[in-house]
Amino acid sequence: MHLLRPAIVSFANISSAQKEEAEGLGVSCFSWEEFSQLGNLDCELSPKQRTDICTIMYTSGTTGEPKGVIITNGAIMAEVLSVEQILFLTDKVCTEEDSNFSFLPLAHIYDQIMESYCIYKGSSIGFWRGDIRFLMEELQELRPTMFCGLMHAIY
Structure with missing residues (x-):
């Protein structure tokens, strides 16, 4: 098992067929239980680069098709x-001393x-529970x- 390649961690159980398919694509695939056990391993992470992927942000498609946008460490x-x-x-x-309300x-x-x-x-960060009441x-x-x-203008 190679820890420095892309990985998918699922909160649900992962079938052996799903793991096999992911492995065939060069992606490690773990259930949350399996992943949490990896914390006991002693491994060295490769140095991070500005051009490395930090996250893939989903867009809803308000200006086109929905898609995942790759955002690098440098961009963040x-x-x-x-x-x-x-x-x-x-x-x-x-x-x-400050706190942000994530709305x-x-x-x-x-x-x-x-x-x-x-x-x-x-x-600190506090998160809105999603109920306006x-x-x-x-x-x-x-x-x-x-x-x-954010404010959205309505014309």
């Missing part, structure tokens, strides 16, 4: 450092950038110093 860090610069210019750079869908690139920024700065209650409990959202 460029965005995180851009947020840092903008907040620096407004004297609002985040610290470990956008988790599959939203803007929210992912803001969460990455918070992790970078050691700030409890939004004010959640905001009162977390008392976030950051709350990011």
